[in-house]
Amino acid sequence: IKILAIESSCDETAAAVIRNGREVLSNVISSQIELHKLYGGVVPEIASRKHIEKVNQVIQAALDEAEMTLDDMDAIGVTYGPGLVGALLVGVAEAKAIAYAKKLPLVGVHHIEGHISANYIEHPDLEPPFICLVVSGGHTHLVRVKDYGTYEILGRTRDDAAGEAFDKVARAIGLGYPGGPKIDKLSKEGNPEAISFPKAHVAEAPLDFSFSGVKSAVLNYINGCEMKGISYNTADIAASFQKAVVDVLVEHSMKAVEMYHTDKFAIAGGVAANSGLRKAMKAACEQKGIQFSYPSPIFCTDNAAMIGVAAYYEYLAGTRHGLDLNAVPNLKLGER
């Protein structure tokens, strides 16, 4: 089975060809980062227009790289939510047009199911059940993957997503957009013990997260220094902030592992590319003697390969969407 997958939920226009669910024949990503940098974040209207401009080129490049044509495809997979409605619509309209023209089955995919499925690409032996920490620009979820396509959310953020906190702190210390990779890099030059930022827990919900407190603490620290006229070390702030976030993510993840007696744990989403998180989570899983999976950084941030993998398992489960498929900006995980 060969699937052409399309992803356009945010600011990456991406297409990929996936064979039999786990083999990536091509993975093309056109990022709009340079464009949105000017504004310090993603501008939805600009994102939609850029997707329209790029989508056909990106799909053609993915087919070329796989040395195939649309006639070789068995199905079309596409992200239909969650995300920016105008951005999603470009991918969905394109996928419907191809499915109609080529009489191919259409499989709509949940973007976060895609992020989780990225783990299957480089871990051929990984199969459900397992627990996955999804940490991205818009989500921070602890998810129990009971089976392919069957999810239970064990914990979630009460306010900011982890990636959002990285981006906001990066802006505050003048690193620009997108902040996650820049904080990751700068952290390596700083002392993670220099400043003690709060690690928030939610009293009655041990698997939930809250990141607005640590973000405010960083802003207060900077304001405090500026008011007193003392200089601050941005590398120390980055390293200490990253440590505060990583510590909480690891702690809650291991709590979930204990509560649900799983022997397999995975991470997914853009923040899963963070070197500090990967290292700390690996050590924690080793200590517990459980299997740890994590995608290569290129499969952590937005891409279409992960959507193709998720589409394959949805296809096997019988999921088919009609030409009335619409973009669903607030789609819930596990809904079809």
Ligand code: ATP
């Ligand atoms: P969602 O997947 O929730 O819809 P999104 O698609 O915008 O949101 P992703 O592309 O999955 O998010 O991830 C982007 C986020 O990951 C950004 O917030 C970015 O700062 C963060 N990120 C990327 N690389 C790193 C890194 N090395 N360290 C920390 N954060 C990172």
Ligand code: MG
């Ligand atoms: Mg992005």
Ligand code: FE
């Ligand atoms: Fe994403």
